[in-house]
Ligand SMILES: [Ca+2]
């Protein structure tokens with residue numbers, strides 16, 4: 001989260017939960033969460049399948065199979081976190097994360113606030129994250145929806161292992177902030193050059209999201225693309241640590257760090273989260289080569305053949321892949337697959353001259369390689385089905401020309417049956 005002092009110590013935060021340590025001596029009313037209007041939204045997300053969600057439609061503590069309290073610690077956003085259901089609870093349709101200045105016997109801090117995280121319960125790599133939420137503005141308020149690496153030091157201490165800030169808001173700003181942190185874009189005071197502000201509906205719920213692929217992270221507000229952070233060519237972990245599982249954090253913070261001091265008359269603050277939905281989408285990337293590059297496809301040319309992007313012979317769009325010369329192959333490792341699940345890998349291919357052939361196939365999925373042959377001199381669809389093994393979540397798909405000749409390919413896909 002966009003600043004300095006607090007997040008640097010992220011990996012060191014080891015403060016025990018306050019859950020058993022504090023008891024409020026003030027009754028807490030929940031009506032502060034009901035004075036904010038709510039509209040029902042029915043949405044369909046085409047080509048994505050839901051893999052994890054919480055609708056928060058019950059009353060009481062959050063689902064402890066999915067969430068734990070964020071612990072209080074040294075980072076500014078954690079300064080007032082309080083691990084009780086007074087500050088993180090469900091009201092029948094929302095997760096409510098609250099902040100106030102109630103006096104709690106035995107917990108002598110100026111403010112208390114709520115935050116939850118999925119660490120150790122759920123993490124993900126690649127896919128679509130959407131969170132429908134609304135929050136109050138107020139001086140000193142700092143609600144946030146964000147992600148941190150499940151292995152916090154996979155590429156070194158913060159910010160080197162990455163941080164994805166899907167939504168942050170402070171004070172009375174009429175924009176939200178969407179930000180990437182990594183070793184390259186984060187400066188010495190904790191700010192990031194990979195950040196964008198977006199307007200939002202300040203009086204209602206908004207949907208904050210990312211689409212995370214092996215090559216980019218797109219930030220959305222209400223389905224409108226706001227900002228894209230792309231993996232650089234030949235990127236190191238400094239620029240792209242985003243190939244590890246990350247977990248989700250939802251919190252209402254404030255009164256320390258970025259937003260500054262709280263104006264007490266603005267209290268209580270709260271963020272209401274209607275739902276969190278996590279989807280997996282088209283696992284295959286650059287399916288039609290329209291990036292103008294092969295990446296993340298890999299070429300394999302053991303005997304001097306060549307595999308390259310071409311602007312001639314595209315089936316759709318501008319580009320296709322061209323395989324020339326001796327034995328050549330084009331491969332992509334598809335991740336994010338479910339175990340014990342049947343998929344189709346298909347695409348379109350053709351050869352330059354009758355008698356030549358090219359294969360569409362799949363290997364490394366937990367079973368024997370499967371393929372189908374294309375011998376047509378005009379684009380022909382080929383497809384194979386495969387069922388992932390009990391522990392397999394990836395597969396290698398390929399477009400393989402086994403002998404001398406020329407072949408073109410375009411519009412590959414992986415679909416779950
Ligand atoms: Ca809900």
Ligand SMILES: [Ca+2]
Pocket residue numbers: 288289290314315316317318319320410411
């Ligand atoms: Ca194409």
